[in-house]
Amino acid sequence: MFQTITNALRQAAFGAAALAVSATVAPAQEIRIGAMREGTSWYVFAATLEQMIEPILGANTVEVVARGGGVANPMVVQAGRAEIALSNTATAVWAMEGAPVYEGASAPDIRALVGGLNDVYIGVMARQAFLEARGTTDLAAILASDQPVRILLKPAGSSAVPAAEMILQALGTNAEEIRANGGDIVQVDTPQIPDILRNGDADIYIDTIVRGHPTITEVTLTAGMRFIDIPQAAMEVLSANGLGVGTFGPWFEGQEAPTVGANLGTVLIANASVPDETAYQITRTVIENAAAMGEAHAAWRAFVPENAWRPENVGIPLHPGAERYYRERGWIQ
Template sequence: MPRAADKACSSSPDPLPDLPPGSPAHPGGRPAQPSGLSRRRLLGGLAGGASLLAAGASLGGSGPAAAQELRYFRIGTGTTAGTYFPIGGLIANAISNPPGARPCEKGGSCGIPGLIVVAQASNGSVENIEMLRGGSVEAGFAQADVAYWAYSGTGIFTGTRPFAELRSLGMLYAEAIQVVVRSDGFIDRMADLKGRSIALGEQGSGTLVEARLILDAYGLSESSITPLYLKPGAAADRLAKGELDGFFMVGGYPVSAVSDVAARVPVRLVPLDGEPAERLLRTQRFYIADEVPAGAYPGTAQTPTLSLGAEMLTRADRDPDLIYGVVRALWHENTRRILAEGHPQGRRFDPARAIANVSVPLHPGAERFYREAGLLGSAANEPTRDPAGQPGSGSGRGPGGEPADGRPDSRTDAGPGEPAAAGTPSGADAGKATR
């Protein structure tokens, strides 16, 4: 890890808006879920509100002065049965640094002193974008294509004001598109989904966006199946009971919803390959040819699929010192160890790949970190260190989407520092952004 990432952050940004202890704000009034887990064992943001806020108050002493030292940073994640939620909880645990926490050099948090990070459950990518747009969270996870479409006002966000203030903190890992069916359901390929009851993901989720794209590419649509719009956990439960023929899931394997149903009934993953997949790779810039390895779920075989980057996003108006401290803590070796021990996808976090193909411009605070860490040149279009042959390493493009070597991109007329043009949903059923 570069030397710049080994230091504890000591910056002290302006305090974030106050949050009631134990009940972080959530659009629609939905509170964060409580947890009795210890700070070190926090998973999925369950302790994002209650336990970390309580820890900050108790460790920091009593009185107005101690309370004023606390700062709050909310991250929009995903559903409890997906990947964003547990990953978000691990990140929140790792970079929160309440008063009295174990020092960085002794294996503790290396985040901004006094910062309390809250992992907040949501419906996923689209809802996180809208919460960022409305300012109800400080950061959020989203699939790369969803982020680009929001930034540019294209794709599913056509007709919506471009979210030009959207900025990236970097790509975290590649998440796979998974079509899960029962092994005894006589579904071997995408064409077999016709006439079947298939859960596509709930409104506001990135899974629903990708499901519509995939169906269209394989000559299907919501009218050629019986669509349901369910959370992953509900879809998995119905599949196990025989009340559903299959469901889409986008996430870093193993996804808990798929693992849960695979432990109850034999399942298989439908391959995403052939000419439709090749066409998607040509037209959807952020798609990556990938495969889910054999045994990722009980009894499943190696399955070709498509994946895309999961990015951590924020707004351009967030304090650069704050974002710099968050990104430095995110990539610190202590944080990476917690992630690797806490979730299989945590082992795929790699700062050398974080900016290889981000969908929107880097936030200035994030750009400062990557430059100091030697991962970004003195100009945004200088080469990045992009290890060859790494899954999800992208195309070696700079932080604004331009080629990393600074050569003009034949696919776009975007200027320096702007994302390159990306493919947009081609089918009528791809639809507009769901909110």
């Protein structure tokens, strides 16, 4: 995979250099790209984008911030700790509106550059042995039972955490009640997740899922996992909070059919203070190098550039520089 990424970066850099010949040079400005830790699809995207836009913005002007996440990144951009960042579409909306997950904070100064980059589903998995012992794959029935259940999540900052809270609430429970019943909510960093599931130290795993996700791939190959649908009652709550309704897969070992999940979406956002010309060039570079993005990571191959501006894909207002690009292409009338 690393060789594939390296090749894609070289192709992206070559393409961006050619693009720079005909492009208006954007004002020199340091651009920090908020992503996630190394190895994630967002880090791969950010590293690829870095190679694409440096020929246009200038050498040593672009840096990838290898931390953050779907919930954190809108606030990272709002606070000026990154000029642009990847965000979930839903969390960008939550941040701009000051939703409860942000505990009184909001991000009124974030703007969209490119939406619809890839689908990011909230999905639910359970160990096959646990499901066999319970005799059901119905998540609502499992949570309604008086038998304890241990739910595995990533730490706060992941979009999966507030989504999981919504699912539990919709199905009539919460973390406190699960613990009171002898169960637990286990929150660990991504590298610890496979071992916890292999060792049988958790029963249900809720996370963000994209095609080719390395952690999901590992646990489905080594921990005897099965995907289960999010029940309708929970999907209604997730939909009311800005997530799309849909199915994903089959993408992984043991996933024999599409699974019902909630789509958070992915959007590249910027601070409103980013100069219009810079925002224009970044938007142009992403759109016109979409194929290189797809080569860097399978998650980006379904991106449809002409839909990148649509309200359902960006969630928040477009940056004026991005809007100018889409109008020039004739996609916004």
